[in-house]
Amino acid sequence: MDKKWWKESVVYQIYPRSFCDSNGDGIGDLNGIRSKLDYLQNLGINVIWLSPVYKSPNDDNGYDISDYQDIMDDFGNMEDFDNLLKEAHEHDIKIVMDLVVNHTSDEHKWFIESRSSKDNPKRDYYIWREGKDGKEPNNWGSCFSGSAWQYDETTGMYYLHCFSTKQPDLNWDNPKVRDEVFNMMTWWCEKGIDGFRMDVISMISKVEGLPDGKVWPGGKYGDLSNTTNGPHVHQYLQEMNKKVLSKYDIMTVGECAGVTIEEAQKYAGNDQTELNMVFQFEHTSLDHDENGKWTTKRFYLPDLKENLSKWQVELSGKAWNSLYWDNHDQPRIVSRLGDDSVASAKCVATVLHMMQGTPYVYQGEELGMTNCKFGSIENCKDIEILNAYKELVEGGKLSEEAFMKGVEAKGRDNARTPMQWDSSENAGFTTGKPWIMVNPNYKDINAKRQVADEDSVFNYYKKLIKLRRNSEWSDIIVYGIYELLDPKDENVYTYLRKLNNRTLLVICNVSDSEIDYQVPTDCKEEATLLISNNENVKLQKNIKLPPWFAGVWEI
Ligand code: NOJ
Numbered sequence: 001m002d003k004k005w006w007k008e009s010v011v012y013q014i015y016p017r018s019f020c021d022s023n024g025d026g027i028g029d030l031n032g033i034r035s036k037l038d039y040l041q042n043l044g045i046n047v048i049w050l051s052p053v054y055k056s057p058n059d060d061n062g063y064d065i066s067d068y069q070d071i072m073d074d075f076g077n078m079e080d081f082d083n084l085l086k087e088a089h090e091h092d093i094k095i096v097m098d099l100v101v102n103h104t105s106d107e108h109k110w111f112i113e114s115r116s117s118k119d120n121p122k123r124d125y126y127i128w129r130e131g132k133d134g135k136e137p138n139n140w141g142s143c144f145s146g147s148a149w150q151y152d153e154t155t156g157m158y159y160l161h162c163f164s165t166k167q168p169d170l171n172w173d174n175p176k177v178r179d180e181v182f183n184m185m186t187w188w189c190e191k192g193i194d195g196f197r198m199d200v201i202s203m204i205s206k207v208e209g210l211p212d213g214k215v216w217p218g219g220k221y222g223d224l225s226n227t228t229n230g231p232h233v234h235q236y237l238q239e240m241n242k243k244v245l246s247k248y249d250i251m252t253v254g255e256c257a258g259v260t261i262e263e264a265q266k267y268a269g270n271d272q273t274e275l276n277m278v279f280q281f282e283h284t285s286l287d288h289d290e291n292g293k294w295t296t297k298r299f300y301l302p303d304l305k306e307n308l309s310k311w312q313v314e315l316s317g318k319a320w321n322s323l324y325w326d327n328h329d330q331p332r333i334v335s336r337l338g339d340d341s342v343a344s345a346k347c348v349a350t351v352l353h354m355m356q357g358t359p360y361v362y363q364g365e366e367l368g369m370t371n372c373k374f375g376s377i378e379n380c381k382d383i384e385i386l387n388a389y390k391e392l393v394e395g396g397k398l399s400e401e402a403f404m405k406g407v408e409a410k411g412r413d414n415a416r417t418p419m420q421w422d423s424s425e426n427a428g429f430t431t432g433k434p435w436i437m438v439n440p441n442y443k444d445i446n447a448k449r450q451v452a453d454e455d456s457v458f459n460y461y462k463k464l465i466k467l468r469r470n471s472e473w474s475d476i477i478v479y480g481i482y483e484l485l486d487p488k489d490e491n492v493y494t495y496l497r498k499l500n501n502r503t504l505l506v507i508c509n510v511s512d513s514e515i516d517y518q519v520p521t522d523c524k525e526e527a528t529l530l531i532s533n534n535e536n537v538k539l540q541k542n543i544k545l546p547p548w549f550a551g552v553w554e555i
Contacts, residue, residue: 001479006195006251006276006358007320008478010465011096012045013362015328016053016075017061018418021430028418028429030071030080034087039447041091043366043458044465047251048088049197051328052098053081057107059166060144060383061416063098063199064105068184085192094194096251101181102200103167110180111168118155125177126168127160127206139212141221145387148224160210162203162224164383172204172236185244195251198275201237202256202263205230218291228258234266237274245275253322253358255279261314268319277320277358283307284330287410294388294398294406299337301490301510309495312356312482321357326365331414335371339512342368343548345457346533347508350550351493353464354506356482361461363419367450368457371414372439374407381436382412422448463531473530473554476504485520492517492545504530505555509545517545527553 020032030053040048052062055070062072071077088095104111113122129137131151137158140148142165149158150165160169170177185196206227213222237254245252254267256278268277286303289295315321325333325348338344345368353359374380377389377400385407392398398406408414413436420442421428427442439445450456468477480497491511497504505523509515519541527539532551537543539553 001475002270003479004276006047008469008474009047009094009251009358010045010469011047011049011358011360012040012043013049013051013327013360015051015061015363015416017051017435018416018429019363020419020421021432021434024430024432025074026430026432026435027074029074030076030084034080034084037087037091037093039451040093042451042462043361044462044469045361046092046469047094047096047194049096049253049360050098052100054100057105057166059105059164063100064103064107064164064167065100066105066107067109069187082191089192094251096195096197096253097188097193098199099185099196099201100199101170102203103161103163103169106166106168114168115152115154115159118157124174125171125180127171127210128155128157129160129210130157138210139215139222140210140224140227141213141219143224144384145391147221160206162200162227164387169206170204173232178236178239182240182243185240186247189244189248189250193250195253198252198254200257201254201275202229202233202259202267203227204236205232207231225258229256229260229263234274237267241272241274252276253279257281261310264311264315265319268315270318270320277322279322279324279327280311282311287336291398293410294392294403296405296409301493302488304337305484305487305493308355309482309484309487312484316356316481321355322360323352323355323357324360324362325352326362326415327360328362328415329412330362331410331412332369332371333365334368335414336409337510338548340368340370341548342455342457343533343546344512346460347510347548347550349457349461349464350506350531350533350552351508351510353468354477354495354497354504354552356478356480356497359468361465362415364415366458366461367420367445367447369417369420369445370439370441371408372417372437374404374411374413374437377404377407379437380407380411380413382416385411385413420446422446460531460533467530467552471530473504475499476502480504491515494520496521503555505539505553507543507545507549507551509547509549512547514547515545517543519543521555523553523555527555529553 016028019028021028022031053075054065055067056062110122110125114126136147136149142148144164252275254275259280264278287297287299289297333348334345337348393400393403417439418429423443427438450458476499480499483496485494493508495506530552
């Protein structure tokens with residue numbers, strides 16, 4: 001057991017725009033977050049991951065940064081940030097910043113200079129290429145639809161943008177770019193922040209010569225495989241580690257699109273020469289289909305178990321996992337794997353929170369906040385959704401109805417509706433007009449009601465977090481070995497956690513049917529119950545599992 005504080009932590013992600021608005025402009029802000037620190041302390045988390053709060057024109061809600069050392073006007077100013085950091089620390093809560101350095105905003109001063117002329121000293125901060133036969137330099141498609149290249153009239157060349165046209169990719173092969181980034185990171189570390197979540201960090205090194213990507217059947221553009229886990233990514237992260245990260249006691253997590261087990265062992269290996277842990281994306285793609293994410297397809301439990309178990313087993317003792325269902329890019333897990341019910345919210349939480357790794361709770365997940373019926377594209381704000389609508393619906397590839405069903409099942413805006421604080425107007429999120437619609441179910445699902453209700457999803461999360469952080473089972477839950485039982489069962493997710501001759505048994509009925517289940521391991525009746533969403537169910541060899549049942553015992 002190589003014990004570390006960040007392995008024993010539970011992280012809570014805040015998407016500031018949608019968390020809490022303190023000044024009535026309809027947009028969440030830093031002072032709003034500060035006003036909710038007691039709530040977070042009560043929940044029991046000890047780290048906040050703050051989605052970007054830097055200066056930004058908000059083409060992609062802050063993931064397009066125009067000044068890394070200033071705060072977005074909508075969210076407040078640097079003094080508000082300093083106050084938040086100080087008060088969070090007083091609440092024993094650390095703050096991890098979102099580090100978005102694969103790209104900047106096109107309104108960043110580096111890019112403004114870079115695009116101004118071919119011989120500008122900052123030209124090589126970005127990835128500029130001549131067109132090929134009057135077209136883009138290669139076939140790469142952007143993650144947000146269309147080509148990944150934008151023609152720029154000033155110099156008659158194209159720049160690369162793996163995301164929106166307002167998010168030009170930085171050229172990490174330029175040592176000056178790396179130094180600028182490392183200096184900026186040092187500046188934040190000196191301020192006293194507690195770590196970084198690194199946005200699409202697996203994409204910073206592109207394959208030399210920028211070769212075409214693979215065009216998948218039905219697709220128009222090549223994929224971005226030549227931008228992920230590229231030839232120098234580990235070298236650059238090791239340099240970052242040496243020059244910045246290793247000097248501070250901070251936590252780091254890399255968002256690693258396209259990461260494999262083998263790669264994850266390099267990014268987040270026990271030798272700790274790069275990052276502490278990675279976010280992998282395999283499990284969140286299992287309910288996509290041949291046309292991608294805009295589908296109502298649901299998870300098939302044996303596939304989900306196989307995938308999560310692979311990450312549990314193959315990183316164990318070698319690297320460190322992050323555990324997540326939700327974030328600001330994913331639909332709500334209670335709708336995606338559950339059925340919107342309280343029991344299902346507790347069930348899917350149990351599946352995740354008893355695994356090995358550092359768990360992440362995304363704002364509202366602890367309330368069982370659900371996906372939203374947007375009804376019409378007019379109610380959607382996300383650039384990914386809006387661009388896909390243009391390409392797929394206006395391009396005649398999908399009907400509006402099918403697309404909107406896909407959006408309501410998988411779209412990013414599901415996670416971005418305002419946090420539901422209470423049953424007052426706009427769910428208590430703002431006194432003004434919210435920047436995005438509030439989920440109409442806020443009168444039923446809200447924090448005020450749940451904090452007061454012992455059987456709520458909130459209080460269940462609180463218990464799960466306490467078991468991990470501060471109980472006699474903490475060591476097994478954090479460090480124990482994971483062992484999947486019944487891999488092929490289509491309804492029940494059962495696994496063991498083992499450490500020093502102690503064993504936990506986790507049984508979750510991930511279905512809306514009652515299941516007659518034979519427990520696939522020895523279980524004595526005197527087992528100790530740690531947590532359950534239905535305490536009437538007693539552990540025995542043949543057990544009737546109510547729909548969405550979850551229980552954890554020491555056996
Ligand atoms: C991943 C972020 O999580 C997502 O929200 C963003 O749109 C892209 N990276 C681009 O920064």
